[in-house]
Amino acid sequence: MKIKISILVCSIFLSISAWSQQDRLHVSIQYNYALPQGSLKNDVVEKGSGRGAVLDVQYKINPLYSIGVGFGWQDYYEKFPRKEYQSGENEITSAVLTNSVQIIPVLAKGRFYPLGNEQKSMVQPYLSAGVGFSLINFEQYLGQFGGSGNKLGFSWQGGAGADIRFSKTSRAGFTAGVNYLNSSYKEFGFGNFNSINIHAGIYIPME
Amino acid sequence: MNSFQKIVWPVLFLLLMQSCRKDPLSDLTFDESRIYVTNNDPDINYTDYTSFSMGDSAVVIDNGFYYTELTDVDQAYIDAIKSSMQARGFVEVSKDDAPDLGINLTRFYSTSTGIIDNGYWGGYGGYYDPYYWGYGGYGYGGAPFYTTYSYTEGAITLDILDLKNATENGTINIIWNGLIRGSGIFSSTTAAGSVDALFNQSPYIQR
Numbered sequence: 001m002k003i004k005i006s007i008l009v010c011s012i013f014l015s016i017s018a019w020s021q022q023d024r025l026h027v028s029i030q031y032n033y034a035l036p037q038g039s040l041k042n043d044v045v046e047k048g049s050g051r052g053a054v055l056d057v058q059y060k061i062n063p064l065y066s067i068g069v070g071f072g073w074q075d076y077y078e079k080f081p082r083k084e085y086q087s088g089e090n091e092i093t094s095a096v097l098t099n100s101v102q103i104i105p106v107l108a109k110g111r112f113y114p115l116g117n118e119q120k121s122m123v124q125p126y127l128s129a130g131v132g133f134s135l136i137n138f139e140q141y142l143g144q145f146g147g148s149g150n151k152l153g154f155s156w157q158g159g160a161g162a163d164i165r166f167s168k169t170s171r172a173g174f175t176a177g178v179n180y181l182n183s184s185y186k187e188f189g190f191g192n193f194n195s196i197n198i199h200a201g202i203y204i205p206m207e
Numbered sequence: 208m209n210s211f212q213k214i215v216w217p218v219l220f221l222l223l224m225q226s227c228r229k230d231p232l233s234d235l236t237f238d239e240s241r242i243y244v245t246n247n248d249p250d251i252n253y254t255d256y257t258s259f260s261m262g263d264s265a266v267v268i269d270n271g272f273y274y275t276e277l278t279d280v281d282q283a284y285i286d287a288i289k290s291s292m293q294a295r296g297f298v299e300v301s302k303d304d305a306p307d308l309g310i311n312l313t314r315f316y317s318t319s320t321g322i323i324d325n326g327y328w329g330g331y332g333g334y335y336d337p338y339y340w341g342y343g344g345y346g347y348g349g350a351p352f353y354t355t356y357s358y359t360e361g362a363i364t365l366d367i368l369d370l371k372n373a374t375e376n377g378t379i380n381i382i383w384n385g386l387i388r389g390s391g392i393f394s395s396t397t398a399a400g401s402v403d404a405l406f407n408q409s410p411y412i413q414r
Contacts (some may be wrong), residue, residue: 029220037412055220073224079234082407091246092408096239100231104221141388143233144240 001166026066029173030201032053034074039178039191044076044099044138046188051075052054054110054199057206070109070130070157074195076101095142103183103193105155122165124178128191130157136181136193153184163203176200231315240391243404248382255414256371260306261285269316275304276314281396284312288365291406292400296414307371311380314393315362362389364403367412383412 032052036045052074058066080097087093107130115121134155138149161177178198185193235328265281267274288310289299300306367383369376384407406412 029218051229053220053224053250055216058310071220073221075224075228077231077234078230079231079239082239087244088246090249091244094243094408096235098235100229102225102228126383143242144232144235145242145388146231153408164213 004192024060025203025206026053026058026060026203027203027206028056030175030199032055032072032074032197032199034076034078034181034195034197037194039185040101040193040195043190044101044193045078046080047075047076049074049076051077052197054197054201056203058095058109058111064113066111066113067159068109068111070105071108072103072105072107072197074103083093093142094145094185096142098146100139100141101193102137103134103181103195104136105130105132105134105157105181105183107157109157109179122168124163126159126161126163128159129149129151129160131155132183134193136183136185140183140203141184149187151185151187155183156180159197161199172192172202172204174200214410217407218400225409235390237389241387241392241397241401243401243408244386244388245405245409246384247409248380251369251411253295253414254298255308256369257414258300258306259292259303259308259310259367260300260304261289261310262312265312265314267316280393280395281312281314282400283395284363284402285364287399287402288312291402292412295406295412298403305370307369308360309359309368309370311366311368313364315367332353361388361392363392363401365402383409385409 030053032054033048033050034052035041036049037108052072054070054072055069056070059065077100078098079100082094082096083187084094085197086130087099088093103184108128109128110127111126113126115124115125132154132155136153138151139146140146157179159179161174161179163175165171165173178196181195182195183193183195185191262285264275264277265284267276292310293299293310297308302309364387365385366381369380369382373379387401387405392401
């Protein structure tokens with residue numbers, strides 16, 4: 001399965017590369033590791049999630065700024081040992097509790113490149129900010145019995161990172177960074193489902 | 208890249224990532240899949256009761272039809288219930304010796320309505336024939352139980368009945384019930400463990 005996924009991802013990039021003519025428009029695909037924060041950590045999952053990815057498309061307005069759109073996907077999962085829960089006034093339920101959450105942010109993003117000299121430097125640090133919405137799918141199971149719900153909520157993101165060209169003449173390179181994602185989730189008494197994200201991958205021109 | 212392709216790639220990305228999701232149900236063992244739910248009447252003091260008698264068979268409710276039956280699985284549950292009650296200081300007597308408490312065992316199979324909900328006793332008046340306990344013409348009463356789960360597949364329930372005060376109350380009150388749901392519940396090998404789980408979360412059932 002993982003080999004098939006890898007082949008598909010490589011095929012996507014080779015296809016995109018073939019269409020690329022200039023380098024003002026870039027696409028990046030990155031692996032994402034997420035550390036839950038706030039209500040997501042306190043009430044739903046305590047562990048970090050290594051099942052995530054980010055797809056960003058950025059258009060360079062000038063050497064200092066770029067704008068674009070970003071898609072993300074993160075899967076959180078945690079199974080808690082059997083425990084007794086007060087499920088009614090005089091009712092006790094003993095069960096293994098499983099929480100499963102998928103967060104899919106779709107954000108309008110902007111970047112600021114403080115060096116602004118992309119032709120001279122191999123490394124281009126940047127600051128980024130984004131705003132948009134997140135689709136949140138939350139499933140909760142007591143034993144094998146559970147339910148799910150989807151919620152669309154406001155999201156914003158702020159972060160920093162760096163693009164590193166493969167070589168001095170390359171228009172593609174590595175990219176990595178850290179950001180904080182806030183996703184509104186005001187359901188069932190929960191607060192926002194926030195996360196600190198560490199991401200790394202590659203970018204290529206796609207115009 | 209044309210507009211269609213620009214839309215297709217994010218969709219492909221999200222579909223690809225969704226396939227990487229960890230399935231919560233496939234990560235459960237049979238034991239972890241099971242839930243144990245108990246309801247009790249908080250006004251009952253079990254030290255007021257001395258003896259009990261167990262029904263000699265199980266009531267089977269199958270798609271709206273009900274009948275009594277005694278299988279190896281039922282016998283395993285009946286044995287386990289007797290052991291648990293005796294370990295808590297209650298004395299088993301014949302149903303003809305005026306037991307203080309009666310215990311019913313019920314097996315549920317696929318039924319179209321939420322029969323375990325409040326209508327379980329209120330609507331049907333109890334499946335175990337009141338004549339069995341020597342209270343012909345009496346109905347079953349007590350607190351409305353099973354408010355948390357609707358029932359769609361299989362389940363096993365145990366009910367403790369207040370026979371000691373049936374004449375005074377004019378009804379056979381259900382003072383406790385336990386519900387077992389999940390994988391492997393219709394098995395002789397899981398019966399004792401499941402009954403233990405119900406009694407362990409009901410420490411108030413003690414002489």
